[in-house]
Amino acid sequence: MKHGDRRYADPPFPRDLHGRDRPDPFFRALDRLADGLQPLLSALGGAKHPAGAEHSDGAGALGGGAVPMRVAAVGRPAEEVTALRLEPLDGRPVRPWQPGWHLDLVLPSGTVRQYSLCGDPADPAGYRIAVRRIPGGAGSGEVHALEPGAQVAVRGPRNAFPFARAERYVFIAGGIGITPILPMAKAAARRGAPYRLVVAGRSRAALPFLDELPRAPSGSVEVRTDDAGGVPDGAELLGAPPAGASVYCCGPPPLIEAVRAALPDAPPLPFHWERFSPPPVRGGAPFEVELARSGRVVAVPADRTALDAVRAVVPGAAFSCRQGFCGTCRVPLLEGRADHRDRPTGGAPGDRGTVALCVSRAAGGGRLVIDL
Incomplete structure (x- = not known):
């Protein structure tokens, strides 16, 4: 799934394993531990990864959190749906996951998209994802063009x-x-x-x-x-x-x-x-975004996102999920007070020195000055 297309429960976490209406502390702690260990494990194994295995997501190198993988198999389980079997280039076991988790797929072009894991959590040798072709969708179109042997990279998996x-x-x-x-x-x-x-x-x-x-x-x-x-x-x-x-x-x-x-x-x-698609803007008010690098001021209507308005003048502005959890469109906030509407993976607050353009807005309809 395009987790790109992803997200959240009412409330944001399900009842704990004892049935109480609160986040389960064990899984919250396990998810935080896994997220903390992933960069360390990747760094320790970095020397074994082939040169040039990392890809850009439009906001710089992916760094140690990205694991180079190859497309081991391609299936067509339904009309306009392709299923990919992904396996690490170094043959190591993949990071464990549970039902409901997703991963960030970094495509050869550098495009990043989120897709749900739909294979067997007990399979340590690889992941499976399935992607429906979206007319005009750059990410899904590129996925559907992949063939066995193609090299990609993944970040995660994560639980949202x-x-x-x-x-x-x-x-x-x-x-x-x-x-x-x-x-x-x-x-x-x-x-x-x-x-x-x-x-x-x-x-x-x-x-x-x-x-x-x-x-x-x-x-x-x-x-x-x-x-x-x-x-x-x-x-x-x-x-x-x-x-x-x-x-x-x-x-x-x-x-x-x-x-x-x-x-x-x-x-x-x-x-x-x-x-599987961005939520509609609710409770929006018009505001402005100033692009500090050019000094240009972009008007954001009440029914549109800052990301939409910014990409109209900066087409290369990075984005992925459009739902406030992946962080791809997050940029430094230099001035202004933001109404932060993002919900990063795991539910932890994001860096409030930044703003997620896909969902967040200016508090009180003012102006946000961003480093873009």
Whole structure:
């Protein structure tokens, strides 16, 4: 998935493993530990990486956090979907991950995009991602052109769609939204937890991994396609989830909003979601961005992001997720007071000496002066 296309739960972290409505401390600590160790491990192994393995993401060299990999295999699990098997160039085991995690894929052009891991977390030899081609999308277009043997790099993986233990589950996936949901459903099936998995899309030919959907005695699977039964509404997708169920949903914004609207008021159910496109601007007010290097002042309308406005005059301004978690579009904030709306991976506050252009705005509709 394009986690590029990614993100967050209501609240931002699911209930802990004891069922309480608070972030699980074990997984929070584990994620922080893994993030801290990754640069050290990469640095220790840097001498074994081939020269020229690192790539630029438009904001400078990736540094020790990027791991050179090769495309070991390419699959076509559905119409306009390509699946990549990625393996480290040095043959070392990949960094461990859990269902819901994603990685930053650094393409040969230097473009960086986020995609959900959809393989087996128990596989130490490589990762699998799947990407739907987006018309006009530079990242997805480049992914679809990759062939076995191509060299890329990855950062992470990281956790921005946490999957926690619950009594039972409802999984809803729209199209390529199956990528983070599939490992979750398989984990629930292995554990024997009751689950209901609903996969929706235009047609069966457009839905990847239908042959991998878990068919366990504890769960049920439904495939809903527009060409067979019409477009289902949120209530049809959600069904009647029992008390104690956690709802996980991934797909386009209309699907997520439809499911959210269908959630019962009582009992309240934990709802965790990940989107595949930028969220609409809500509660926006017009403001200005001054580009310190040129002195140019860019007007940002109430219904547009600073990133959109800046890229209209600086087309090369770096970006990736457009949802406030990857940090690619973050730039130094020289003056002004920002309304920080980003939610970096893991939920930790970002560097407040910077601003994420894709979601953050000027507090009170003033002016932000940025180093660009």
